[in-house]
Amino acid sequence: MAAAWTKHVDLSTPGVVRIKAHDRMKIDAAIISSMDEILNYQDGRGPIQLMNATELPGAVGTAWGMADWHYGYGLPIGGVVATDVEEGEQGGAISPGAVGFDINCGVRAVALNIDADDIPNLEKLARRLNGRIPAGGSGKGGVNITESDLNMILRAGLKELDTIDVGQHHSIGSVESDGSFEVDELSISQRAKQRGLKALGTLGSGNHFLELQRVSQIVDNETAQQWNLDENQVVAMIHSGSRGLGHQVCSDHIHNLELRLKQRDHVWVDEAWGYVLPDRQLASAPIHSKEGQAYLNDMKTAANFAFANRAVLTDRLFKGLRAELGERIELSTLYDVSHNIAKIEDHIVHGKNCTCVVHRKGATRAFSGEQSELHSKFSKTGQPVIVPGDMGRGSWIMAGPQSGQNQAFGSACHGAGRALSRAAARKQIDAEVKENELRNKGIIVQAATKNILSEEAPEAYKDVDGVIENTTKAELARPVLRLEPLAVIKG
Numbered sequence: 001m002a003a004a005w006t007k008h009v010d011l012s013t014p015g016v017v018r019i020k021a022h023d024r025m026k027i028d029a030a031i032i033s034s035m036d037e038i039l040n041y042q043d044g045r046g047p048i049q050l051m052n053a054t055e056l057p058g059a060v061g062t063a064w065g066m067a068d069w070h071y072g073y074g075l076p077i078g079g080v081v082a083t084d085v086e087e088g089e090q091g092g093a094i095s096p097g098a099v100g101f102d103i104n105c106g107v108r109a110v111a112l113n114i115d116a117d118d119i120p121n122l123e124k125l126a127r128r129l130n131g132r133i134p135a136g137g138s139g140k141g142g143v144n145i146t147e148s149d150l151n152m153i154l155r156a157g158l159k160e161l162d163t164i165d166v167g168q169h170h171s172i173g174s175v176e177s178d179g180s181f182e183v184d185e186l187s188i189s190q191r192a193k194q195r196g197l198k199a200l201g202t203l204g205s206g207n208h209f210l211e212l213q214r215v216s217q218i219v220d221n222e223t224a225q226q227w228n229l230d231e232n233q234v235v236a237m238i239h240s241g242s243r244g245l246g247h248q249v250c251s252d253h254i255h256n257l258e259l260r261l262k263q264r265d266h267v268w269v270d271e272a273w274g275y276v277l278p279d280r281q282l283a284s285a286p287i288h289s290k291e292g293q294a295y296l297n298d299m300k301t302a303a304n305f306a307f308a309n310r311a312v313l314t315d316r317l318f319k320g321l322r323a324e325l326g327e328r329i330e331l332s333t334l335y336d337v338s339h340n341i342a343k344i345e346d347h348i349v350h351g352k353n354c355t356c357v358v359h360r361k362g363a364t365r366a367f368s369g370e371q372s373e374l375h376s377k378f379s380k381t382g383q384p385v386i387v388p389g390d391m392g393r394g395s396w397i398m399a400g401p402q403s404g405q406n407q408a409f410g411s412a413c414h415g416a417g418r419a420l421s422r423a424a425a426r427k428q429i430d431a432e433v434k435e436n437e438l439r440n441k442g443i444i445v446q447a448a449t450k451n452i453l454s455e456e457a458p459e460a461y462k463d464v465d466g467v468i469e470n471t472t473k474a475e476l477a478r479p480v481l482r483l484e485p486l487a488v489i490k491g
Contacts, residue, residue: 003047005022005048008020014473015032015034015470016031016032017033017038019031019047019050021054024055026056027059028054028062029050029053029054029064030065030408031046031047031050031065031069032476033067042420043070046070046071046076049076050064050065050076052277052279052282053282056081056083056093057092057273057274057286058088058091058287059082060082060083060092060356061354061409062407064080064409065078066408067413067470067474068362068413068417068467069362070417072100072362073101074097074098074281075282076361079359080358080360080361081358081359082349082356082358082359082409083287084349084355085355085357090289091288091289091357092357093286093357094285094292094296095284096253096283096295098284098342099341099342099359099361100250100361100362101250102204102242102246102247103249103299103303103341104302104303105208105239105240105242105338106241106306106310106337107237107238107364108175108310108311108333108386109237109333110236110237110331111227111233111235112234112235112236112321113329114328116214116234116486119486122444122487123444125212125325126445129210129321132316132320133320133489134203135210135448135489135491136448136491139195139202142197143200145164147197151186153304154183154188154304155183155301157180157303158304158308159179161311166312167315168311168315169311169314169315169332169333170311170333173377173378174335175335177343179308179311181301183297183304184293187297188248188249188252188301191248191252192245192248192249195243196242196305199243199244200309201309201313201315203239203240204243205448205491207239207456208239209238209388209391209456209488209489209491210488211237211239211388212486213235213394214486215233216231216483217482218231218480219482220399220479220480220481223399223480234486235397235483236331238310238313238317240306241340242303246302249298253294256291261277261280261283268280306338311336318331335384335386337384337385339361339414339415340360340361342357342359344357345358345409356409358409360411362414363408363411363412364387364411364414365385366383366385366400366401366411366412366476368405368406370404370405374400380402381402383399383400384398384399385399385412389415389461389467390456390457390458390460390461390464391443391445391456391457391485392437392457392485393463393464394465394482394483395482396482396483398412398471398477398478399480401477401478413467413468415461416462416463416467417461417467418462419460419461419462425460426451429453429457431450431454434454434457443485445487446488447491452491453490
């Protein structure tokens with residue numbers, strides 16, 4: 001039997017399944033997909049989660065599910081929802097669950113000055129990098145810093161990275177928000193600090209990775225030239241976030257907000273703020289309330305840590321490459337972008353200016369070259385949009401629109417999106433068989449555990465080429481070049 005929401009679908013826009021507002025929905029929900037894909041997906045809860053998000057106080061525009069959407073916590077992975085900061089007396093809602101536990105999880109794309117043919121022994125290089133770049137869920141192996149060092153980084157992100165002995169391989173404008181959020185005060189819990197103290201410069205587990213890739217196909221030559229990228233050039237992607245520190249920050253705030261909720265007739269009510277929420281995982285606070293400002297501040301604190309983490313990982317990569325390939329190796333950051341964040345941005349909503357809290361969870365900012373926040377070096381190309389695929393088939397780098405702003409609050413997909421849950425992947429995919437298959441394709445994988453090879457196998461993900469096609473069709477971003485994996489370090 002079809003879900004009730006299917007009676008409210010509008011398919012008039014190519015590549016977009018729009019669910020018109022009904023019942024308690026304040027705004028429409030739209031998914032970059034087809035009805036067949038949605039109805040045949042293994043877990044049908046993602047659209048429900050997106051519709052739930054439309055009930056957030058102050059929700060405006062449309063709640064979006066990107067082409068890589070799948071079920072998550074509170075808001076589906078690939079979810080984008082915005083609230084009006086001027087709604088009511090204290091502004092629209094900000095929701096920690098709609099950002100996610102790994103605050104400022106993101107990807108840094110780094111260009112190397114070599115071609116794939118310049119690597120004499122890929123397996124030896126992969127082992128070298130695996131030894132230098134800690135991966136896994138232990139939260140250990142990071143650079144040796146003091147709590148004072150940590151506090152400096154938490155306050156200002158990359159602006160204070162020179163307080164520790166680590167090389168910086170990014171230039172002005174090559175990191176979203178310049179890698180630094182202004183923090184009013186350091187108010188995160190001591191437990192959060194403890195979880196971050198030994199984790200700076202670590203990948204983590206799950207879908208986090210460092211991957212060496214080669215440019216296998218260029219579809220937008222002009223933009224690729226602007227970015228100084230050529231066919232067969234080696235590119236590295238680093239996917240990691242705020243590690244246990246960010247997880248603790250999110251957990252602390254969700255716990256405090258959930259304590260305010262009372263369940264009544266299948267909804268969750270905050271009497272003081274008049275909030276009625278369909279899911280306690282969307283526990284929220286008005287953006288201008290004490291609780292809302294506290295979360296925003298602590299979220300920025302964790303985001304600063306994540307920016308620094310990817311920068312330290314870049315330096316560890318650089319040193320590992322030089323140790324194996326020599327002093328000729330140079331690298332530069334194309335772009336570093338977050339895909340788990342809430343940001344206050346100005347957008348046009350139904351023809352009117354709106355200052356919004358834009359929640360992106362598993363969604364990448366995809367600004368045009370006209371957006372003032374984007375550095376002028378991307379004015380002709382739009383923002384690089386980094387889209388990891390899977391370790392067997394490939395990844396893409398896209399670009400935001402060259403002008404204007406896309407319809408999804410300047411957002412696009414952040415990856416391929418899961419096709420199988422981790423549990424299902426472990427049951428269906430043999431790790432040793434998969435490792436041999438990848439090796440036969442010339443892809444070297446260094447994984448912390450055998451389970452990872454099953455959980456992160458290509459079959460566990462949607463086909464990234466299809467995700468890119470759907471994102472392009474919806475005019476959220478445009479493809480620039482495709483990358484094929486060479487060597488993968490997984491947690």
